[in-house]
Amino acid sequence: MKKALITGITGQDGSYLSEHLLNLGYEVHGTIRRASSFNTGRIDHIIDRLHLHYGDLMDVTAMAQLLLKVKPDEIYNLAAQSHVRVSFDQPVYTGDVTGLGALRLLELVRTCAPEARYYQAGSSEMFGKVLETPQSITTPFYPRSPYACAKVFAHYSTVNYREAYGLHASNGILFNHESPRRGETFVTRKITRAVGRIRAGLQRRLSLGNLSAKRDWGFAGDYVRAMHAMLQQDKPGDFVIATGETWTVEQFLGRSFSYAGLNWREHVDYDARLERPTEVDLLLGDSRPAREKLGWKPNWDFYMLVDEMTKADILLAEREAR
Numbered sequence: 001m002k003k004a005l006i007t008g009i010t011g012q013d014g015s016y017l018s019e020h021l022l023n024l025g026y027e028v029h030g031t032i033r034r035a036s037s038f039n040t041g042r043i044d045h046i047i048d049r050l051h052l053h054y055g056d057l058m059d060v061t062a063m064a065q066l067l068l069k070v071k072p073d074e075i076y077n078l079a080a081q082s083h084v085r086v087s088f089d090q091p092v093y094t095g096d097v098t099g100l101g102a103l104r105l106l107e108l109v110r111t112c113a114p115e116a117r118y119y120q121a122g123s124s125e126m127f128g129k130v131l132e133t134p135q136s137i138t139t140p141f142y143p144r145s146p147y148a149c150a151k152v153f154a155h156y157s158t159v160n161y162r163e164a165y166g167l168h169a170s171n172g173i174l175f176n177h178e179s180p181r182r183g184e185t186f187v188t189r190k191i192t193r194a195v196g197r198i199r200a201g202l203q204r205r206l207s208l209g210n211l212s213a214k215r216d217w218g219f220a221g222d223y224v225r226a227m228h229a230m231l232q233q234d235k236p237g238d239f240v241i242a243t244g245e246t247w248t249v250e251q252f253l254g255r256s257f258s259y260a261g262l263n264w265r266e267h268v269d270y271d272a273r274l275e276r277p278t279e280v281d282l283l284l285g286d287s288r289p290a291r292e293k294l295g296w297k298p299n300w301d302f303y304m305l306v307d308e309m310t311k312a313d314i315l316l317a318e319r320e321a322r
């Protein structure tokens with residue numbers, strides 16, 4: 001039985017990746033952080049089948065002990081301070097966890113588990129102020145936030161450890177991917193949560209920032225399949241994972257509100273504090289190499305994504321209202 005170790009198992013992607021690996025027959029280990037309140041909500045439904053360990057990318061000693069104890073065949077580094085807006089408020093912390101955290105882990109893989117295959121959770125935010133459209137694996141990076149700068153550092157550290165030490169280390173450059181388990185401060189979930197609550201009479205207004213930003217939004221459940229597929233390749237490599245379609249925040253907003261029979265213009269306020277000092281205006285990914293080499297393709301399109309997220313949040317708000 002293959003063993004996988006997932007950092008960030010309590011996050012959106014960690015939960016879907018755990019399900020996928022369990023279905024494939026893996027023994028799944030993951031790191032969790034001690035918090036003053038429960039933080040395993042996304043994995044509670046499978047928690048009896050998981051092996052959870054306290055761990056933090058800031059804590060080299062604990063991570064080293066974990067690698068030596070678990071001896072994973074595959075390591076998925078999903079842990080990060082992953083919020084772009086927050087990274088402007090906590091730039092050094094974000095650099096430490098999201099950038100240096102990956103390097104710390106790579107160094108531990110090199111010394112404690114050199115045979116393990118390593119996946120680095122890269123991001124389309126690295127393309128930032130895009131230098132070409134669509135963005136592909138050969139598009140130069142132009143990061144626009146401390147988060148994106150940290151991810152660029154993690155990306156090149158992964159490439160360097162592959163080339164310098166022969167690690168089987170791969171970067172997935174994933175475009176935005178969402179789900180009913182998405183964190184509630186990311187724009188898609190913030191919108192669908194508000195739609196559910198407005199419809200249930202629990203909320204009246206929704207404050208948003210820039211509505212004209214364009215994103216290539218996919219479904220997280222589809223994207224974790226690509227992470228696993230990368231580590232099954234004989235040779236490690238870097239892949240862009242995207243749907244190949246781009247939509248504005250306003251289009252997401254319009255679709256979600258109309259799904260619930262509401263008009264967004266009657267409920268949404270503009271709040272300048274939600275703008276970023278430097279914005280990423282347009283993301284659109286070219287994932288053809290992943291489709292050809294990994295046999296990967298997304299099953300959900302934009303409309304399905306918005307509708308499923310909205311439906312789930314309508315049900316959640318109805319439960320809250322009761």
Ligand code: NAP
Pocket residue numbers: 007008009010011012013014031032033035039055056057058077078079080081082083097121122123124173174175176177178183
């Ligand atoms: P997420 O929901 O924010 O989850 C982040 C995970 O990292 C959580 O489990 C969190 O633990 C953990 N974490 C944070 N700081 C940590 C630390 N110092 N040590 C150990 N664990 C720590 O993110 P996601 O959406 O699942 O994304 C997964 C990864 O893909 C992230 O690296 C993200 O930057 C990257 N990414 C995401 C997208 C996307 O659209 N979702 C696109 C491209 C790349 P707690 O639960 O304890 O906070």
Ligand code: F7E
Pocket residue numbers: 082083084085122123124125174175176177185186187188190207208209210211213214215249274275276279280
């Ligand atoms: O913003 C605009 C905002 O925070 C999307 C992370 O998973 O994907 C995510 O980063 C857009 C931006 O995602 C609000 O200005 C307007 O243009 O949902 P987001 P993100 O910044 O694209 C990438 C690929 C990652 O790697 C990251 O980890 O929406 N926007 N009004 C807003 N955004 C938020 N959060 N809140 C608003 O009220």
